[in-house]
Amino acid sequence: MGKLKCEPDPSIDKRLALRDAIELLSGKWKVCILSNLYHRGTMRFKDILETSKGITPKVLSKELQHLEDNLMITRTVNNTKPVTVSYALTDHAGETQPVISALILFGLSHRKKIKNK
Amino acid sequence: MGKLKCEPDPSIDKRLALRDAIELLSGKWKVCILSNLYHRGTMRFKDILETSKGITPKVLSKELQHLEDNLMITRTVNNTKPVTVSYALTDHAGETQPVISALILFGLSHRKKIKNK
DNA sequence: CAGTATCCAAAGGGATACTG
DNA sequence: CAGTATCCCTTTGGATACTG
Numbered sequence: 662m663g664k665l666k667c668e669p670d671p672s673i674d675k676r677l678a679l680r681d682a683i684e685l686l687s688g689k690w691k692v693c694i695l696s697n698l699y700h701r702g703t704m705r706f707k708d709i710l711e712t713s714k715g716i717t718p719k720v721l722s723k724e725l726q727h728l729e730d731n732l733m734i735t736r737t738v739n740n741t742k743p744v745t746v747s748y749a750l751t752d753h754a755g756e757t758q759p760v761i762s763a764l765i766l767f768g769l770s771h772r773k774k775i776k777n778k
Numbered sequence: 779m780g781k782l783k784c785e786p787d788p789s790i791d792k793r794l795a796l797r798d799a800i801e802l803l804s805g806k807w808k809v810c811i812l813s814n815l816y817h818r819g820t821m822r823f824k825d826i827l828e829t830s831k832g833i834t835p836k837v838l839s840k841e842l843q844h845l846e847d848n849l850m851i852t853r854t855v856n857n858t859k860p861v862t863v864s865y866a867l868t869d870h871a872g873e874t875q876p877v878i879s880a881l882i883l884f885g886l887s888h889r890k891k892i893k894n895k
Numbered sequence: 896c897a898g899t900a901t902c903c904a905a906a907g908g909g910a911t912a913c914t915g
Numbered sequence: 916c917a918g919t920a921t922c923c924c925t926t927t928g929g930a931t932a933c934t935g
Contacts (some may be wrong), residue, residue: 674932707917718918719920721918722917722918723921726930738917743916744917745916745917746916746918
C-alpha cells in the first residue's frame with residue numbers, strides 16, 4: 662500500500678504495527694473470508710468461493726495466498742481423487758479477536774452517529 | 779469500497795459495522811492524519827500537509843473531507859488576513875482509542891511472527 | 896493560505912475462459 | 916476441484932500548476 666511517511670509522535674514500531682494490522686484486514690474480501698472460516702471451521706476452496714458471494718476464483722486465490730503469507734490461515738492439499746484443498750484459521754488468526762470486537766463496537770456506534778446526521 | 783456480499787454467520791449489523799470501521803481507517807493517510815491531530819491538537823491545513831510527509835494538497839483535501847463527513851474531525855475557518863482553517867479531532871474520534879490499541883497490540887505480535895518466518 | 900484542476904500511473908478487482 | 920490466464924474497468928494516489 663505504500664510506505665509510511667508521516668511523522669506523528671508515537672514510536673515507529675507502533676506505527677508500523679498499526680499499519681500492518683490495518684492492511685491485513687483491508688480490502689473487499691479479507692474479513693469476509695476470515696469470518697467464514699471462523700464460523701464454519703475448515704473449508705475447501707470451492708466452499709469459500711460459494712459463501713463469499715461475488716468473489717471470483719482469481720481474486721479468492723490471491724486473497725488466500727496473502728492470508729497464508731501472513732500466517733493467518735493454513736493450506737492443506739488432500740489426497741482425494743480430484744485433488745481438494747482445505748483452508749483453516751491459525752492460532753495466530755485467533756489473536757485478531759480483540760481487534761475485531763473493538764472494530765465492531767466502534768463501527769456500531771459510528772453507524773448510529775452517521776445515520777442521525 | 780463496494781458492498782458486502784459474503785454471508786458469514788454474525789448479524790448483518792455487526793458485519794456492516796465492522797466494514798465501516800475498517801474502511802474508516804483504511805488508505806494511505808487516514809491514520810497518519812488522525813495520529814498527528816491526536817498528538818498535536820488543533821492543526822491548520824498547512825501543518826498537516828507538512829507533518830504528513832509526501833501527501834499532496836489534493837489528496838489531503840479529500841482525506842480531510844472524508845474524515846469530516848464521518849464526524850471524526852471538525853473544520854473551522856478562522857477570521858485571519860489570509861484565511862486559515864483549523865482542524866481538530868471530535869469526541870467521536872476519541873472512541874477509536876480502543877480500536878487503535880487493539881490494532882497496535884496485534885500488529886506488534888504479527889510483525890514478530892512474520893519476521894521470524 | 897487553503898485549497899482546486901488536470902493529467903497520469905499503479906493497484907484492486909471483475910468477467911470469462913482455460914488447465915492439470 | 917483448484918486454481919491460472921487474459922482482458923478490462925474503476926479506484927487510489929501522485930505531479931504539477933493554478934485560483935480566491
